Amino acid sequence: MxxxxxxxxxxxxxxxxxxxxxxxxxxxxxxxxxxxxxxxxxxxxxxxxxxxxxxxxxxxxLAGYRTRLTGLNTGEAEALFLSGIPGPAADLGFGSALATAQLKLRAALPPELRAQADRMRSRFHLDAPGWYAGDDDVPYLPQVADAVWRGRVLDVRYRRWKEPTDVDRRLEPYGLVLKAGRWYVVAGPGPRTYRVDQILGLTVRDEEFEAPGDFDLARHWEGYQAGFHARLYRDEAVVRLSPRAASRLTGAAARALDGTGTAEPDGWIRALLPIESIDHAHGVFLAMGADVEVLGPPELRARLAETSRAMAARYSSG
Missing domain, CATH: 1.10.10.10 (Winged helix-like DNA-binding domain superfamily/Winged helix DNA-binding domain)
Structure with missing residues (x-):
């Protein structure tokens, strides 16, 4: 319009x-x-x-001119109030600024939209972290955020998963991403992605930097996630699933089931599912108990059979 x-x-x-x-x-x-x-x-x-x-x-x-937000429609006003997540804002040091901004926005709305926005806030609450993810200690998040904002180079002591675990890195922090309650910094050279909670020490240099002109944080993160999943699921397993097990699949496994699953005469479903590794898949399929039969790869099937025999022997010996 x-x-x-x-x-x-x-x-x-x-x-x-x-x-x-x-x-x-x-x-x-x-x-x-x-x-x-x-x-x-x-x-x-x-x-x-x-x-x-x-x-x-x-x-x-003209300098000093400001427009009041009276042109917002109902959906836009509701979305703005719903998008203000207090937890991440507080993590970045913007908690009070967010609260003040929402007060100003609410005051600028006409009465009917103000009522709708208040109703939205009373009915919906956003909680990004998963149930089993504890609150990570991220002591250097405000400093990283400030370096992102001001374009300052960082010297960090970083803990990674492989040896040597603790390494020194010079980072040009291009942007921050909050994913499932965990903060990541995308930094050059590379760029590469680092977990902010794994930064053990940090020094801000006086040196400034500029991100590449064609760098787009959202586009980079989308590509990083696609590459992450490609690296994560490096193998596949041929399985037979009971209807109950099939209904409980989520994520990449559920998508693979939709794409490769075929029904068999006994009501079970045969499918090709992605797996991270033999070790990881062993634990995942073992948890499904008698609701799954792994047909391949042979190494995985053999390990599950061996574990099943050991469990049967243990429980039958009593």
């Missing part, structure tokens, strides 16, 4: 400063001609907006 688009132009200029018609058109996914018409509409409404010609030109708002 035009009214929503006009508000978007105001908010873009208010937050980013000068922008060209082409940049605005790209952000709003409209034609440049449409942007010109919208600018004229804003002029007609008395908005102090002006444009500069030339190579460094563009549109901008």
């Amino acid at each position: 035009k009214s929503s688009r006009l508000l978007s132009i105001l908010l873009l200029l208010q937050t980013r400063g000068r922008m060209t018609a082409a940049q605005l058109a790209g952000e709003l996914e409209v034609s440049i001609r449409t942007v010109y018409r919208d600018i004229e509409s804003l002029h007609g409404a008395g908005v102090p907006l002006y444009g500069d010609a030339g190579h460094s030109g563009g549109y901008r708002l």
Whole structure:
């Protein structure tokens, strides 16, 4: 709708400063001609907006002008309040700033949207960490976040899983990611990904850096996750699953079941499932008990058979 688009132009200029018609058109996914018409509409409404010609030109708002957020629709207002997760904000040192910002946003909303936003907050609560994930001690998170923000190089002492476990690294921190309650820093050179809770010591250098111009944190993280899963599930197992076991599969195993599962005459399902390793799969399939039969690889089937015989002997000896 035009009214929503006009508000978007105001908010873009208010937050980013000068922008060209082409940049605005790209952000709003409209034609440049449409942007010109919208600018004229804003002029007609008395908005102090002006444009500069030339190579460094563009549109901008008169210094000091701010628009109240009365153009938000119900869904947008609810989403803004729902997106403010207090835990991560507090971890980064922004807890009080988030609370203040939400108060200001609430005050700027018209009464009907304010009521809807309050209702949303009273009905939904976001808790990112999993049930069995304890609260990680992340003492250096504020310093890492500050270095990301200011573009400062870090010298860190880092603990990794392989030998030597404790190593020194020079990091150019491009960005922070919160995944399942755990903080990661994506840093150059590379870039590579580090768990912030595994940083044992940290020194901030006076040296500054700039992330590569084509670096996009969200796109990088998406690729990193895809590569992580590819590295994680390096092997496959041929299995037969009871309907009960099949219904309990999640994640990559559930997706593989959907793609490769075939029903057999006895009601069980034959499928090709990804596994991390023989050792890991041994524990996973053993936990399924009699609801799974592993057909291959032979090494995994043999280990499960050996464990089953040992368990049977132990329980029958009493």
